[in-house]
Amino acid sequence: MIRPATARDRAAIARICLLTGAHGADATGVHGDDALLADVYALPYLDGPGGFGLVWDQGDGAVGYVLGTSDTASFQRWFSGEWWPRVAPTHTRVNETGAALAEEAADPRRMLDADLGAYPAHLHVDLLPEAQGRGAGRALIEAACALLAERGVAGVHLGASRANAGALAFYPRVGFAEVGGDEAGVTFARRLGGAQVAE
Incomplete structure (x- = not known):
């Protein structure tokens, strides 16, 4: 049921991102422009450096995914220098919440808060x-x-x-430990090769 994402999955991936984009719930209408979330959190991983996508397909197309990059620093440089300047002008119907997300996406250090030396992906x-x-x-x-x-x-x-109680409970069960965070969110990390991060 797991397979690599392909170009034909882009629309399904964007839809999954939208329908889970409000702390795990449907974010339709939240940002004004429903395509914004996927252009920030999903689709760039299909194109950027070190990017990868795996989808969960139950026979009728993708209904879940894991997306990411093996090199967050390089990916952030590409996102800020190439991806976001190209897609940002297409999002013209955002509301106040969408404008805040777009401003966050434009921050060239947005993905660089974690300890990238120990956890570069x-x-x-x-x-x-x-x-x-x-x-x-x-x-x-x-x-x-x-x-x-x-x-x-x-x-x-x-x-x-922190508003997504399901995620906060789930990640420790799959080998991730809390390594940082603030009042809004938690950063989890996992060492690879079988060594779990110490809590």
């Missing part, structure tokens, strides 16, 4: 309701970590909103 996991409770999240995480380990990556990190 990062990833995003999202599942539609029909894929939840089937082991898909765990399977996608393990597949992504195996892919990154094969690339020789030392560790991986990800962020979760």
